[in-house]
Amino acid sequence: xxxxxxxxxxxxxxxxxxxxxxxERFASNGYGALSPGGYDxxxxxxxxxxxxxxxxxxxxxxxxxxxxxxxxxIPIGLALTLIHLVSIPVTNTSVNPxxxxxxxxxxxxxxxxxxxxxxVAPILGAAAAGLxxxxxxxxxxxxxxxxxxEKKEQPL
Numbered sequence: 242x243x244x245x246x247x248x249x250x251x252x253x254x255x256x257x258x259x260x261x262x263x264x265e266r267f268a269s270n271g272y273g274a275l276s277p278g279g280y281d282x283x284x285x286x287x288x289x290x291x292x293x294x295x296x297x298x299x300x301x302x303x304x305x306x307x308x309x310x311x312x313x314x315i316p317i318g319l320a321l322t323l324i325h326l327v328s329i330p331v332t333n334t335s336v337n338p339x340x341x342x343x344x345x346x347x348x349x350x351x352x353x354x355x356x357x358x359x360x361v362a363p364i365l366g367a368a369a370a371g372l373x374x375x376x377x378x379x380x381x382x383x384x385x386x387x388x389x390x391e392k393k394e395q396p397l
């Protein structure tokens with residue numbers, strides 16, 4: 242959380258160096274009139290919940306036992322790219338409460354008032370992903386195969 246606020250402060254400091262710059266949205270998330278595409282609360286809530294759920298399923302799947310070692314960043318990065326392409330027009334993309342909080346503190350007023358949704362939807366999506374992947378990776382659902390080779394010594 243502190244990192245997101247410090248990052249937003251640095252961006253604010255840099256951007257405010259331009260004459261005539263006004264913070265306006267400041268990359269804040271919003272629904273209704275504050276949504277980049279004018280999407281209502283329900284659409285934005287579902288978007289954030291489902292995309293956070295999918296993102297966490299991908300992260301957990303890529304970092305779980307049995308996943309290819311050293312390659313998790315590729316599917317995780319591609320998933321995050323797709324999530325942004327889908328949700329920037331809808332909510333300006335959160336899928337992370339800290340990412341929403343930092344900019345909202347600098348955009349102020351109505352953005353802070355809508356911040357609750359960008360905490361609740363991602364937390365619910367992440368919790369659902371945790372439950373789903375716990376069920377998915379339960380013993381019996383995915384079986385591990387272990388090959389045991391016994392060598393018998395030949396008598397002399």
